Amino acid sequence: MTARPVRIPVLRVGEVAVPLPQYETQGAAGVDLRAALTAPLTIAPGERRFVPTGLAFAIPEGYEGQVRPRSGLALRHGISIVNSPGTIDADYRGEVGIVLINHGEDPFVIEPLARIAQLVFTPVAHADLAWTEALDETTRGAGGYGSTGA
Numbered sequence: 001m002t003a004r005p006v007r008i009p010v011l012r013v014g015e016v017a018v019p020l021p022q023y024e025t026q027g028a029a030g031v032d033l034r035a036a037l038t039a040p041l042t043i044a045p046g047e048r049r050f051v052p053t054g055l056a057f058a059i060p061e062g063y064e065g066q067v068r069p070r071s072g073l074a075l076r077h078g079i080s081i082v083n084s085p086g087t088i089d090a091d092y093r094g095e096v097g098i099v100l101i102n103h104g105e106d107p108f109v110i111e112p113l114a115r116i117a118q119l120v121f122t123p124v125a126h127a128d129l130a131w132t133e134a135l136d137e138t139t140r141g142a143g144g145y146g147s148t149g150a
Contacts, residue, residue, distance in 0.1 A: 006121060009058040013095045016112065018054040021119065030068060030118035033098065037112040043102040048082055051098045051116055059090045059121065066120045067098060073116070078104025081117060088119075 010020060014036050021031035035041070036054025043049045059065050065088030073079040082099040098117045102108050110116060 006060060006063060008060070008121060011056040011058075012054060013056050014052060014054045016052075016054045018113065021055070030066075030120040032070070032115040033067070033096065033117045033119050034113045035110050035116045037110065039112065041110045043079070043100060043108045043110065045078075045102050045105055045107065048099055048101045051100055051110060053096045053098060053116075056093055056095050057088060058093065059088060061090045062123060063090055063121055064088060064124045065096075066122055067096070068118050068120060070115060070118055077106075077108050078102060079108055079116075085120075090124075 012018060016036035016038060018034050018036050021033060023031055033053045033055070036052045041049060041051065057065060067081060067084070067086035067088065069080045069084055080101055080103055082101050086098070088096060096119075100110070100116060
């Protein structure tokens with residue numbers, strides 16, 4: 001890893017003693033978030049459910065936390081995150097919750113402490129927005145949604 005780690009204070013909240021998130025491999029971009037559940041939770045096909053993580057973070061100014069789906073859950077079960085990626089702002093101090101959706105054909109059971117999402121910490125640039133009378137020209141111009149080919 002070439003970048004210097006950013007210290008992120010983590011607070012356990014709620015009644016479930018979730019472990020401190022960690023990187024599962026040396027090259028992992030995100031830490032895994034777990035389901036802070038006291039009993040299994042079933043998500044029916046097409047259903048959305050809020051799943052608490054039992055954690056709150058003090059993300060430093062200039063950073064955000066991006067909540068992303070776990071690829072294995074998506075591939076094997078059709079489980080994803082509705083607002084993906086979800087953003088945890090630097091000034092938010094509440095519990096992080098994950099809104100999972102079951103795009104699969106079968107009900108999916110989330111066991112207590114199951115890994116349900118990943119969290120990536122990334123720098124954020126604040127823009128200095130200003131009104132203008134025109135924008136500079138580019139080759140693409142205003143082309144969007146499929147404008148570059150199939």
